[in-house]
Amino acid sequence: MTLLLHELKRNKLSLIIWSAAVAFMLGVCVLIYPEMAEQMKEMSDMFANMGALSDAFGLDQLGFKDFMGYFALEFGEMLCLGGGLFAAILGAGMLAKEEKDHTAEFLLTHPISRVSVVTSKLLAVLIQVVVLNLSTLIVTLICILAIGEQLQAGTLALLFLAALILQLEIAAITFGLSSLLRRGALGLGLGLALGFYFMNLVANLSEQLEFVKYITPYGYADAAHIVSEGRIEIKYLAVGLIVSAASIALAYKKYTSKDIA
Amino acid sequence: MNAIQTEHLTKFYGKTRGIEDVSLSVEVGDFFGFIGPNGAGKSTLIRTLLGLIAPTAGRAELFGRDAIKCRIENLNDIGYLPSEATFYSGMKVGELLKLSANLRKCDCTEQARELCERLELDTSRKIDELSLGNRKKVGIVAALQHNPKLYILDEPTSGLDPLMQKEFFTILQERNEQGATIFLSSHVLSEVMRYCNRAAVIREGHLIVSDTIQNLKQIGAKRVVLHGTTMPPLIPGLKHTRAKGKTVQFMYNGQTDVLLQALARMSLEDVSITDPDPEEILMHYYESAKEAN
Numbered sequence: 001m002t003l004l005l006h007e008l009k010r011n012k013l014s015l016i017i018w019s020a021a022v023a024f025m026l027g028v029c030v031l032i033y034p035e036m037a038e039q040m041k042e043m044s045d046m047f048a049n050m051g052a053l054s055d056a057f058g059l060d061q062l063g064f065k066d067f068m069g070y071f072a073l074e075f076g077e078m079l080c081l082g083g084g085l086f087a088a089i090l091g092a093g094m095l096a097k098e099e100k101d102h103t104a105e106f107l108l109t110h111p112i113s114r115v116s117v118v119t120s121k122l123l124a125v126l127i128q129v130v131v132l133n134l135s136t137l138i139v140t141l142i143c144i145l146a147i148g149e150q151l152q153a154g155t156l157a158l159l160f161l162a163a164l165i166l167q168l169e170i171a172a173i174t175f176g177l178s179s180l181l182r183r184g185a186l187g188l189g190l191g192l193a194l195g196f197y198f199m200n201l202v203a204n205l206s207e208q209l210e211f212v213k214y215i216t217p218y219g220y221a222d223a224a225h226i227v228s229e230g231r232i233e234i235k236y237l238a239v240g241l242i243v244s245a246a247s248i249a250l251a252y253k254k255y256t257s258k259d260i261a
Numbered sequence: 262m263n264a265i266q267t268e269h270l271t272k273f274y275g276k277t278r279g280i281e282d283v284s285l286s287v288e289v290g291d292f293f294g295f296i297g298p299n300g301a302g303k304s305t306l307i308r309t310l311l312g313l314i315a316p317t318a319g320r321a322e323l324f325g326r327d328a329i330k331c332r333i334e335n336l337n338d339i340g341y342l343p344s345e346a347t348f349y350s351g352m353k354v355g356e357l358l359k360l361s362a363n364l365r366k367c368d369c370t371e372q373a374r375e376l377c378e379r380l381e382l383d384t385s386r387k388i389d390e391l392s393l394g395n396r397k398k399v400g401i402v403a404a405l406q407h408n409p410k411l412y413i414l415d416e417p418t419s420g421l422d423p424l425m426q427k428e429f430f431t432i433l434q435e436r437n438e439q440g441a442t443i444f445l446s447s448h449v450l451s452e453v454m455r456y457c458n459r460a461a462v463i464r465e466g467h468l469i470v471s472d473t474i475q476n477l478k479q480i481g482a483k484r485v486v487l488h489g490t491t492m493p494p495l496i497p498g499l500k501h502t503r504a505k506g507k508t509v510q511f512m513y514n515g516q517t518d519v520l521l522q523a524l525a526r527m528s529l530e531d532v533s534i535t536d537p538d539p540e541e542i543l544m545h546y547y548e549s550a551k552e553a554n
Contacts, residue, residue: 002360002363002364003364006349006360010349010351101347101349101350102345102347103347103348103349105313105343105347106343106346106347106348106349106361106403107364108311108312108313109311109313109336109339109341109343110336110361110364110365111333111334111336111337111364111365112333112364113332113333257315259274259313259314259315260308260313260314261274261308261314
């Protein structure tokens with residue numbers, strides 16, 4: 001408990017900035033929708049027919065004509081990408097920063113087991129990702145009500161749930177990887193999150209590349225797909241959950257037997 | 262029961278040697294000095310005792326408990342001061358000490374206050390802004406505030422000014438008199454000789470000697486300084502001969518009467534025959550280990 005509180009306290013500022021930034025940007029996107037909708041009545045068809053570009057961002061599945069279509073596009077970029085990067089930074093740094101900053105020696109010479117160190121740090125990641133998503137959800141809901149759009153609670157819930165799982169998966173993977181490294185995995189974590197994002201764009205382009213959606217968590221969190229189909233693709237999600245569990249297991253296994261230099 | 266007991270303890274980092282075949286025992290109540298040059302393996306041994314690293318071979322026990330398997334129980338009894346104490350950035354001294362106490366689930370407020378007072382450490386300062394010496398003091402208070410049974414101190418005096426060193430050793434002596442065991446590493450033999458009752462010397466990962474300070478001092482050699490000559494006497498048993506101007510000095514470990522007879526035949530202005538100083542004693546052990554190899 002001491003360690004968990006310590007972690008949350010240390011990360012407070014970064015969490016506030018990230019949550020505010022993501023929530024603010026998505027909120028602004030919602031608020032400008034009425035104006036956009038006016039201007040884009042005619043452009044919507046054009047957006048849907050830009051060939052590969054439309055396919056990559058799922059514009060072929062959605063129109064800008066209705067709010068949810070517009071929202072899904074912005075959502076994918078703000079919360080899934082923004083939150084994904086936050087989760088990657090968080091997960092990659094949690095264990096590795098102690099060794100990089102040489103504080104591991106301080107921490108691990110106190111009577112606290114390595115299992116509980118890993119558990120506390122995982123909980124700290126989970127809580128922070130949830131806080132970021134929750135604050136974004138609240139701001140989004142307020143903004144949607146403010147512009148007088150109909151709340152499509154079911155679809156919104158699915159979108160936010162998928163985004164949350166996506167961020168947790170990215171955090172879990174980078175957390176697991178960081179247990180293998182000594183010098184911090186920040187670059188690797190960010191690269192991985194961005195890589196996943198682009199993999200999904202590429203997978204949207206060609207049916208032959210659809211298998212990539214099994215690899216990237218952006219596959220099951222594809223907002224355009226969720227809005228048009230009304231569900232999360234379970235086969236992609238299942239792979240994501242297994243990868244997350246395996247990454248966390250790896251972190252426990254590696255960290256409990258690791259030499260701390 | 263020994264406070265620290267290692268048997269054939271060996272640690273390799275890949276192919277790099279840390280320590281090799283170190284068998285060492287430190288009794289409860291000892292004030293024990295662990296001496297060796299930089300890179301000899303002092304920190305490796307200490308990290309193994311603390312369970313931070315796992316030995317490649319052999320075993321280490323603290324109060325009869327395995328260093329790896331009983332890490333948590335052991336750490337409850339240990340106060341550890343790293344050679345280069347690094348703390349979380351942005352924290353105040355008081356916050357850090359409180360964190361350390363909380364991680365030990367103990368209320369050490371009173372002890373911490375007293376120690377900070379004696380070491381003249383301001384708890385309201387940010388650790389990042391402290392000098393090296395003051396940061397060392399933070400480490401010292403964190404290692405001492407919970408009144409452990411065993412103190413493991415890795416080069417504790419580096420960075421401390423002489424006054425603080427003295428106060429620090431006074432505190433350690435008090436704790437030692439109350440029954441605590443002190444194990445400190447150092448590359449300065451003089452401080453070990455002044456405060457410790459036992460010591461061990463390590464070099465290139467191997468334990469050279471472990472004995473009481475009294476016995477360690479008896480290396481059977483004297484330091485001889487001759488004034489008024491440019492040449493040492495031509496007798497066996499001379500080492501480290503150095504000549505400067507009309508002064509010659511050397512270490513002598515032969516028979517005393519042979520030396521005196523040789524000196525009597527020389528024309529000298531002055532002679533002094535003294536016990537070797539601590540650093541010379543240390544060199545003696547390092548060299549005897551090299552010869553043994």
